[in-house]
Amino acid sequence: SAVISQKPSRDICQRGTSLTIQCQVDSQVTMMFWYRQQPGQSLTLIATANQGSEATYESGFVIDKFPISRPNLTFSTLTVSNMSPEDSSIYLCSVEGFLATSKETQYFGPGTRLLVL
Amino acid sequence: AQKVTQAQTEISVVEKEDVTLDCVYETRDTTYYLFWYKQPPSGELVFLIRRNSFDEQNEISGRYSWNFQKSTSSFNFTITASQVVDSAVYFCALSEAYGQNFVFGPGTRLSVLP
Numbered sequence: 001s002a003v004i005s006q007k008p009s010r011d012i013c014q015r016g017t018s019l020t021i022q023c024q025v026d027s028q029v030t031m032m033f034w035y036r037q038q039p040g041q042s043l044t045l046i047a048t049a050n051q052g053s054e055a056t057y058e059s060g061f062v063i064d065k066f067p068i069s070r071p072n073l074t075f076s077t078l079t080v081s082n083m084s085p086e087d088s089s090i091y092l093c094s095v096e097g098f099l100a101t102s103k104e105t106q107y108f109g110p111g112t113r114l115l116v117l
Numbered sequence: 118a119q120k121v122t123q124a125q126t127e128i129s130v131v132e133k134e135d136v137t138l139d140c141v142y143e144t145r146d147t148t149y150y151l152f153w154y155k156q157p158p159s160g161e162l163v164f165l166i167r168r169n170s171f172d173e174q175n176e177i178s179g180r181y182s183w184n185f186q187k188s189t190s191s192f193n194f195t196i197t198a199s200q201v202v203d204s205a206v207y208f209c210a211l212s213e214a215y216g217q218n219f220v221f222g223p224g225t226r227l228s229v230l231p
Contacts (some may be wrong), residue, residue: 042208043154043162045219056217092162106164 002027004061005095005107012115013083019078021112023093030097033065037090037111046091049076073099074106090114118143121211121222125197130199138194138225140209151185151192154212156224157202165207168192199229208231 003026013019023032047068049059055068069077080087089093093109120143130136142151153165164177168185176183180197196203209222 042223043210044221044222048217058217058219090160094162104167106167108162108164110161 001031001105002095004095004113006091006109008112010111010113010115012117014117015060015084017083018079018081019083019092019114020077021091021114023076023078023095025074025107026041027093028099029095030073030099031093031095032076033094033096033106034076034078035092035094037092038088039090043047043092046078062064062100067091080114084115085116088114088116119213119218119220121209121220123207123209123222123225125219125225127222127226127228127229131230132201133198135195135197136199136227137227138196138207138209138227140194140213140222142190142192142209144211144213146213148166148214148218151210152208152212153183153192154208154210155203155205156208158224167195196227199227201229201231203227206230 005024007022031061032049035043037043038047046061046066047055047060048056049068049070051070051073065081068078090111090113092111094106096106122141123137138190141154149170151168155163155165166183173187182195184193206224206226208224212219
């Protein structure tokens, strides 16, 4: 299995500010994903971040609001910009496509719990 | 537009019973992927399976099995001889191209009672 860490694990932020969430995996992976899960709700994919290319955003999500970086094969960041209370959610990083193995399993990080006041 | 329906909001079974979680999907694409995920009370998501639209073979993994039927647009998940540790919310999901246009179902909360 993979070890995925996310920082911060939780945060409380003021409206209008921005927060950058980091995702670190212990193996090189081709694909990294960012999801959002609002309390008691299902999940929504925000974007797919592949190293060496621009992130691909799902409908309803834009780069200005959720800029993503993928500087190498083990790390990605998601920024939630100009936050509003509606951005309060759990943000999850996920990875797949391990270069060291041919396993096709997808792994999830522990999540970042964000509350916007 | 794509859609995933999990009509069973909550299911309760007694340990050792078999249980099937239903998933019905809608898509106009001929190429798509179907997924199941588990989210136990701890909150951490666990990937269970991915199936592409060209592979209709049923899958069995231990006590878990999946029945993919394109004719009924269903991808149902069965747990045989359920255990308390199977208690979780299970999500079915659909994507048109891998990693894109991803849609999750609302989830089914399974409670396995001792």
